[in-house]
Amino acid sequence: MKNILLTIFSLAVACASGTVQAQEVRGDAKAGAGKIAMCIGCHGIPGYQASFPEVHKVPMISGQGAGYIAAALHAYQKGERRHPTMRSIADSLTDQDIADVSAYYAAQPRQAGAPAAREPDAQVAQLLQKGACVSCHGDNFSKPIDGSYPKIAGQHADYLYVALKSYKVDHGAYVGRSNGVMAGIAKQFTNAELKKLARYVGSLDGELQVVPQSRFR
Template identity: 65%
Template sequence: MNNLMTTVFAFAVASVTAFSTGAMAQEVKGNAKAGHAKVDMCIGCHGIAGYQTAFPEVHKVPKISGQGAAYISSALNAYKTGARKHPSMRGIAESLTDQDIADVAAYYAADGAVQGATVPEQPSKQPNEMVAALLQKGACVSCHGVNFAKPIDPSYPKIAGQHADYLFVALKSYKVEGTTGLVGRANGVMGPIAKQFSNAELKAIASYLQSLDGDLKTVPESRFR
């Protein structure tokens, strides 16, 4: 039954992907060089290795260098519309034009890339039995790829190697319903998935994902070295 549900879920995601990919072809094309001149408001958090924020609880800000450009654009637009609730990020996103978002996304997608470097096709570390069952229950590979670093759609995030405390906060935010408040993420796919799990289970998943090799990194800006 679990395998059947995973297959059905993957088919449903693929159907949505076909639509989103077509829509993305109409989007603004980003320029990484132009983006480099537009990230001053980003580097104060994302350009410092290990930097922590206290909202909505203490956790490291996510690694975004090496993240997919389409996902960064999608996330910024979600903050801009309020689909993702975060006062600081919404304020920043609202100040950006569509071209700004595309340029910033292109910059971070290329930031810190090492020519010839590759990520293992399979997870660099196998999960224990409990975490393996949780990952299967959530059908996580159906969107994020077998190695959690090659999502099936570019608007989905790479999550291998991401900070566990950030992943935990992000996953919990998908469980928050309603349009009021300062925390929450409206997402028709991730909402139902996250609500299947207890916070302890989400923390176990996040801890495993952090242990994996991936493309994500924090590239310190020279002014912070």
């Protein structure tokens, strides 16, 4: 029994140590500026469109929360988000790289002025209430209650639609996202309803933007 207790204690200490080490990774925006070569070819070009899993604008990440960007990249590494290109990019990054890149994009200049709210029509208001979207993504969908949640106001509507649909895919080899909360929410809606939600949220004023950057540095 004594040996068993010592083993459990040792494992607990190891886990706690790993957690502390993970928490100690701090992002450096200046260092991140030198690590975004693989990012700017898509995220640094205004209007750039991806063609997988369907044609849509790549998401705006300048002004996005660092915690969310880091969480997304780690999810690609773990296979919780399935996208071949993003998986290969995420796999090439260390935890420090991810922290630095996330800090860099979070520090990009915001658009002038505070985001303005825009009232949804009655049907969209019902859909928003059903999904309880504001409870996680915050006021005007720009102030998430947790750093690992995204700002979504003003994000490209076609990207939001594709992202929402991906939570409804359970066992896709190359498409889908594993997130219990978002899966439960997205599966309540038809694709037509998800498209309406995406269009409304995408029409809002937000803090996200594309900061044009040269591919050649």
